[in-house]
Amino acid sequence: MSLALKPLRPVVEWLDEPPLAFANGLTHIDPKVGIPAAGPWSRDQPNHPASVTAGFIGTADCIAKARAWLARAAQGVDGDDDHHPFCGFQPDGPFASQLRTNGPEAKITANEIRELTADRLKRLDGLKHLLDLIDNRLAKLASLDAPPTLVFIALPADITKRYWAVHQMNRGVETVWNLRAGIKARAMQRGLRTQLLLQGTIESDLEAHTSDLDHPADLAWNLFTAVYFKAGGFPWAPVGIPEGTCHLGVTFYRPHGEKSAMRTSVAQAFAENGDAFVLRGNPFTWDGKWPHLPADEAARLVADVIDRYTQTMQRPPRRLVVHKQSRFFPEELAGFQDALNGHEYDLVALAPSTGVRIMRHGEYPPPRGACLSLGDRRYLYTTGYVPSLGRYPHGHVPTPVQITDHIGDSATGDLLREVLLLTKMNWNSARFAEKIPVTLRFAKEVGAILRDLPDTFPPEARYAFYM
Structure with a gap:
């Protein structure tokens, strides 16, 4: 007995690119065109953040570099043939918002960094200690009369590399402890929103694409789009x-x-x-x-x-x-x-x-x-x-x-x-x-x-x- 199989007839269709909504009723398929042309969707809405106060946690050197990098990026970043220029994050620009980089800071000391890199320290113990340090600084920022809108966390590269993901076997089950997730969970309990800044980012050259990172304009686009949303706005709809x-x-x-x-x-x-x-x-x-x-x-x-x-x-x-x-x-x-x-x-x-x-x-x-x-x-x-x-x-x-x-x-x-x-x-x-x-x-x-x-x-x- 033979079984007759019906051949499958492939059908290929193409769906048009869906548009997004921006301010002033503009629709466009690309945020990097829509925002410079009209502004973010919530620019004229009650939830628009006209000002974003940045707080900082990290070593003194990383905080200083983060402040300088953010202030420079907020002025705008040139693009090229393959990358849209970043339009800046200024009150008189398309975002109609200002990132105040002179906000409060809570430093992690050189001695604390030294303790975290000690050879005898187990990685999971070190990660938990690092998260406790960050939680302590988050608590200080949260207790201020005017807490920052957004807390930037800037740590040395050897710390983030060492503790980004720590694997542990427990009763035959592998568990991965994640630095980013741990920070977010602790910040949530303090009522704060956070943004991690890697050392490679804050040391990158915004005038030229000379690193292994994304193009500087793309770095700025991604960061400030996230900043706008975390501060309460909707970049597009x-x-x-x-x-x-x-x-x-x-x-x-x-x-x-x-x-x-x-x-x-x-x-x-x-x-x-x-x-x-x-x-x-x-x-x-x-x-x-x-x-x-x-x-x-x-x-x-x-x-x-x-x-x-x-x-x-x-x-x-x-x-x-x-x-x-x-x-x-x-x-x-x-x-x-x-x-x-x-x-x-x-x-x-x-x-x-x-x-x-x-x-x-x-x-x-x-x-x-x-x-x-x-x-x-x-x-x-x-x-x-x-x-x-x-x-x-x-x-x-x-x-x-x-x-x-x-x-x-x-x-x-x-x-x-x-x-x-x-x-x-x-x-x-x-x-x-x-x-x-x-x-x-x-x-x-x-x-x-x-x-x-x-x-x-x-x-x-x-x-x-x-x-």
């Missing part, structure tokens, strides 16, 4: 997301030292205007290769998101879109659907794919926005050649993102357009786009920080504390 829509990314993390117990973290629960918030799930255990939620926990997460959205937007959501990187298990699916009763919804699983590629004639890789359909499978290129830029703005060979699962109300094409738009919503930089939508990209980063946050401390809802 999404265009085309239906009113009443809330996107949320669901991912999982394991508490330090735990072998099976896990938590969920919901990061970047996105309202249609770009406003975002973070929620932490309850501990749970799971069986099998892929972590997935019990039905009651899936339902509780959705209920919490609906409540938070309603508080933020002053109205309940009409539609919810859940992004995961693994397929929806039956009990998980049932929990989500029960909680979403009465709402439009889409449950979408997205995963990077290396098994399927599109090849094209010519010099450039497939264009961003190319979508390959093979039967009921969809592969979307979120990175690739950008025709409007006339170049490929990424340093790696592009691979698509696969839609591995979809249950819900929307047409596939509409979902893919939203995914493409959400790859442009990383306010931690001014890059043209990312590979993974912001819902999932930030969910993983948030999980790393929540791992360092005590269970007794309610996590800050605003994402600016996690960036």
Whole structure:
């Protein structure tokens, strides 16, 4: 007996590049064009930060270099044929905001640095000691009558290299302790937002591209876009997301030292205007290769998101879109659907794919926005050649993102357009786009920080504390 197989007929489509919204009603596909042309989206809104006071933690030398580098970068940085010039961060410039670099400081002494680099000191003990020192300085800045808007932390390169990530085996489980996550968790408990500045950055030449870092204009763009958002502003807003829509990314993390117990973290629960918030799930255990939620926990997460959205937007959501990187298990699916009763919804699983590629004639890789359909499978290129830029703005060979699962109300094409738009919503930089939508990209980063946050401390809802 022979089995006749129907051949799959590949269909390739191309989705237009989604625009973003800036001040004065301007829309454009690129933040590095939209902001200089019109200003950030919230420039004329109540949440616009007209002034940002910078505080500093670090050695005396690193703080002095950080102040000088920031003050110089805020004046603007030249670009070249492949890099947009940075427009500056000045009251009379497009950002209409001023970074005050003469804010308070809390120094880490030479003796304290010497203790942290002692040969006898175990790395995990050293990291915990370093985090205690930084927490002590954060407490001092937080106790001021006028705490800084944003705290820049500038440490010597040998310290950040030594303690950036510390691996530990505990009961047969490897745990990674992360310096950045530890700082964010402690700053959150002090009510402060932070920005790490590496020594290589503050010693880089803004007049010429002479280091292994990104181009100086790109460094300035990424840093000051993040500064503007952490101070309360929205650099840009999404265009085309239906009113009443809330996107949320669901991912999982394991508490330090735990072998099976896990938590969920919901990061970047996105309202249609770009406003975002973070929620932490309850501990749970799971069986099998892929972590997935019990039905009651899936339902509780959705209920919490609906409540938070309603508080933020002053109205309940009409539609919810859940992004995961693994397929929806039956009990998980049932929990989500029960909680979403009465709402439009889409449950979408997205995963990077290396098994399927599109090849094209010519010099450039497939264009961003190319979508390959093979039967009921969809592969979307979120990175690739950008025709409007006339170049490929990424340093790696592009691979698509696969839609591995979809249950819900929307047409596939509409979902893919939203995914493409959400790859442009990383306010931690001014890059043209990312590979993974912001819902999932930030969910993983948030999980790393929540791992360092005590269970007794309610996590800050605003994402600016996690960036």
